[in-house]
Amino acid sequence: MEIPIQSLHKPSNWAGNIVFAARTVERPRTIAELQDIVRWSGKIRVLGSGHSFNTIADTDDTLLILSDLERRIEIDPAARTVNVDGGATYADLAPILHASGFALHNVASLPNITIAGAVATATHGSGDANKNLAAAVSGIKLVTANGEILNLSRGDADFDGAVVSLGALGVICELTLDIVPSFxxxxxxxxxxxxxxxxxxxxxxxxxxxxxxxxxxxxxxxxxxxxxxxxxxxxxxxxxxxxxxxxxxxxxxxxxxxxxxxxxxxxxxxxxxxxxxxxxxxxxxxxxxxxxxxxxxxxxxxxxxxxxxxxxxxxxxxxxxxxxxxxxxxxxxxxxxxxxxxxxxxxxxxxxxxxxxxxxxxxxxxxxxxxxxxxxWAKLFTLPAATIEAAFPRLPDFRELAKRHDPEGKFRNRFVTELFFSQPA
Ligand SMILES: Cc1cc2nc3c(=O)[nH]c(=O)nc-3n(C[C@H](O)[C@H](O)[C@H](O)COP(=O)(O)OP(=O)(O)OC[C@H]3O[C@@H](n4cnc5c(N)ncnc54)[C@H](O)[C@@H]3O)c2cc1C
The missing domain is CATH 3.30.70.2520 (Alpha-Beta Plaits)
Incomplete structure (x- = not known):
């Protein structure tokens, strides 16, 4: 399949301090289109709503934007879960959840961020008993480097490593989130x-x-x-x-x-x-x-x-x-x-x-x-990679997970490579 170069327009982040270097910007409308784009791309990164302040989402190759995917918000009242597509925002989800009598345990300071982008960076709100927003994820569907879909559920061996991924494992095309009765x-x-x-x-x-x-x-x-x-x-x-x-x-x-x-x-x-x-x-x-x-x-x-x-x-x-x-x-x-x-x-x-x-x-x-x-992960810091490695004890395991699911580094941009893949083994 030939992938058309859709736009040479270069998007920037919300704050305007990063202009993305992407050669191509792709906006799939279906999961099948998304899979084809991933399958045939060289390097690729997803841009959510662009609320990060560093180059975490940047690429000089293909940038994937999921806002044109059909919004899917499917509540399962018995299981107390909701399935959302990879481009949905908290502003899309929250009013629908509330109208159905449900809530998220917690949210960030603002609603206009994608759920997938927030989950990928461990975005959080506040509350002594409230975990970060990624902790509400009980299932994740990723389009991996070969274009196939990987399903992971809470309890699977790779799950705890795959939720907060900085976009380095694949494209999140669907998430299942825990929900609670509205309050x-x-x-x-x-x-x-x-x-x-x-x-x-x-x-x-x-x-x-x-x-x-x-x-x-x-x-x-x-x-x-x-x-x-x-x-x-x-x-x-x-x-x-x-x-x-x-x-x-x-x-x-x-x-x-x-x-x-x-x-x-x-x-x-x-x-x-x-x-x-x-x-x-x-x-x-x-x-x-x-x-x-x-x-x-x-x-x-x-x-x-x-x-x-x-x-x-x-x-x-x-x-x-x-x-x-x-x-x-x-x-x-x-x-x-x-x-x-x-x-x-x-x-x-x-x-x-x-x-x-x-x-x-x-x-x-x-x-x-x-x-x-x-x-x-989504904000500005200058801590060296070795200091970060010391602060995240499972980072070496994440590196191995990324190598296993993406051996060629299709989803690794400069930000992720310098942080996680530049240390001596
Ligand atoms: C005004 C403002 C307020 C904020 N408030 C908070 C706050 O209260 N708490 C907090 O913790 N953070 C906060 N942030 C930071 C924000 O939550 C993060 O930057 C978050 O990642 C934004 O989501 P996004 O959709 O804009 O992601 P982006 O910035 O677009 O992307 C972030 C990362 O997620 C990856 N990604 C996005 N979508 C997908 C996908 N479908 N599949 C795979 N990878 C994907 C990207 O590749 C990138 O690596 C705030 C930011 C702003 C600008």
Missing amino acids: EIRQNVYLDLPVSAVIDNFDALMSRAYSVSLFTRWQGAATDQIWVKALTSAGEPPADVLGARAATKACHPIPDMDGTNCTAQFGVAGPWHERLFHFAIGNTASAGAELQSEFFVKRSDAPAAIAALHAAQEHFSKALFISEVRSVAADALWLSSAYEQDTIGFHFTWHPEWKPTLAAVKAVEAALTPFNPRPH
Whole structure:
């Protein structure tokens, strides 16, 4: 079969800091077309919704975009699962799930990302008992290098290695996700908790509700905002949190921005998908022109890590729009940032100026080095491959898995090769 060169137009990522180098962009409409494209391509990568900040999705050969695939969202109420196609977003899925009486256990800050792209990078939200979004996957269908479909289910030998794959095993064409009965959340924002109170009461703060996020600009002695997303069954929200006062106007995570783009606050009860995202479905997320990084440490190290970042804040805070601290429960997925440890994520939204951001990223990495930080695969980091290998104990097993399913490296781009395949065996 001859594959037509459809477009020489080069797409860029959401943030606009990466223009993809692809020679060809393919947009299959059916799984059979997708399989043919993979079968006959040289190097190939999938682009989801392009919300990553580094070259993880890039290729100089074929870029595959799945947004033209027919949307498939099939709920199995008895099994409490939903099957979704490889191009579907959380914004496609969440309202349909809710209308059928179901929910996802957790979501990220924004809805407009593909489920497959989020799963491939271990995207997460917050909540002491909430694992990252990939942990909801119970089945995965991959189009592998020869164009054939590989089905893996939770419990299969390769499954825990194949879910968070950075796109290096094949094209995710379908996912089965665990779902739960729909639930309601109240969201409240509290202001100006001192850093010392965060450090002294960290467990009490993060375990206070279903999902808690702490936002800070790492300036001075106080943090900015605590977003508390509580199950309505937990009762009325408190007037203050550890002395932090309740906000009286709608807040945006970036203190100077308009909070009306965000999900409803002030403790008004509402469905999970209208409260757990920070940014409402259909609205602009975050600042728009920005860069992001995120690093994860073992939960028990979080108070010391916060103290270390606080001590180093003058070296990175000027480059910041805002930083977010979230908790993620441990899972068993080999390349998950929460692999076998309850985890705290330190997220940084940077101004879109490359040089100050790079210096700031290095300052954060230096402050967190004693805690063996794991980077968010989809955000900016400079940690060397050997450091990353030491932080992910199953990375050598993932390398072998990738070699077995993709011996010629069809799905390996420069990003993945430099991270995982440049180390001496
Ligand atoms: C404003 C903003 C807010 C964010 N908030 C959060 C947050 O709250 N929590 C968090 O953890 N992250 C967050 N992120 C990061 C984001 O979740 C990740 O970048 C995620 O990967 C985005 O999904 P995507 O569809 O855009 O993937 P892309 O960036 O398009 O791709 C990411 C990776 O997934 C692979 N991939 C995509 N689709 C497939 C497929 N079908 N088969 C195989 N591989 C595939 C790509 O090849 C690439 O390697 C945020 C990003 C932005 C811009």
